[in-house]
Amino acid sequence: MESPNQKIDEARQEYIESLAETMEMYGLSPSMGRLFGIMFFHDEPMTLDEMRTQTGMSKTSMSTGVRALSRLKLVHKKWQKGIRKDLYEAEHDQFRSFVDFFAQQWEKEIEINQSSLRKTEQKLRALRDDPQLSEEDQEQILRDLEKLEQAKQYYQWLRHLVDAFESGNIFKHVPIPDKSDSF
Numbered sequence: 001m002e003s004p005n006q007k008i009d010e011a012r013q014e015y016i017e018s019l020a021e022t023m024e025m026y027g028l029s030p031s032m033g034r035l036f037g038i039m040f041f042h043d044e045p046m047t048l049d050e051m052r053t054q055t056g057m058s059k060t061s062m063s064t065g066v067r068a069l070s071r072l073k074l075v076h077k078k079w080q081k082g083i084r085k086d087l088y089e090a091e092h093d094q095f096r097s098f099v100d101f102f103a104q105q106w107e108k109e110i111e112i113n114q115s116s117l118r119k120t121e122q123k124l125r126a127l128r129d130d131p132q133l134s135e136e137d138q139e140q141i142l143r144d145l146e147k148l149e150q151a152k153q154y155y156q157w158l159r160h161l162v163d164a165f166e167s168g169n170i171f172k173h174v175p176i177p178d179k180s181d182s183f
Contacts (some may be wrong), residue, residue, distance in 0.1 A: 012041050021169070026101070027073075031057060034064045036074055036090055045078040045087035073100040099165045103144055106162050121148050143158050 002010070017038030023033030038054045039046060046054075052062050066088055069075035074097055078087040091097045127133065128141045164170045 002063070013035070016041070021027075026105075028068065029065070031061065032069060035062070035065045036069055039075060040092065041089065042089070045080065045089040047085040047087060049162070051088075068132065072104065095171075099168075099170070103162050103165045106158055108160070109159055113151070114155050117148055117151055121145065124148070130144035 005096050018036055019040070020030035020033030023036065024030050035051060035055055035057070036049065044052075048059060048062050048066065051057070051066070055062065057065070066075055070077065070088070074091050075088050075164040078089050078131060080087055091100075124144055128138060128145075129138055133141075161170075164173075
């Protein structure tokens with residue numbers, strides 16, 4: 001017969017597995033999702049050894065997973081008096097986690113693509129003045145520059161979206177539901 005603790009763990013497992021799937025959708029490993037899920041349900045901060053016992057993961061992959069989750073602000077390092085090992089706990093504010101995760105991803109996208117966009121635009125503008133280009137090539141360059149202008153507008157919009165997320169203004173437009181609005 002199953003103990004109450006086993007039944008609780010079994011009940012939690014469905015949500016933990018859905019977190020693993022979700023993490024994979026966002027480019028993270030399912031094991032990181034499981035690790036986050038285990039930490040999400042754990043009431044106290046956990047050591048790497050405790051996490052390893054719960055997940056069966058190696059200490060190396062556990063450490064790598066915790067570092068990645070920490071960078072994404074899904075896991076936080078905690079300090080407790082008298083405990084010498086590093087302790088970690090999951091971020092329980094899923095709204096904050098969502099904001100932090102997506103803002104970081106969008107910041108990366110903006111940084112990577114704006115730099116390339118500027119370099120491409122400079123090269124195309126320099127080419128546009130080349131007297132050896134045919135009229136067809138010059139028209140192509142103008143069309144490409146117009147596409148880059150549209151891309152700049154997108155990154156400007158994305159910058160505003162990141163700002164709205166980071167400042168919390170997004171919640172004025174899409175309010176956090178109160179507890180009675182659960183699905």
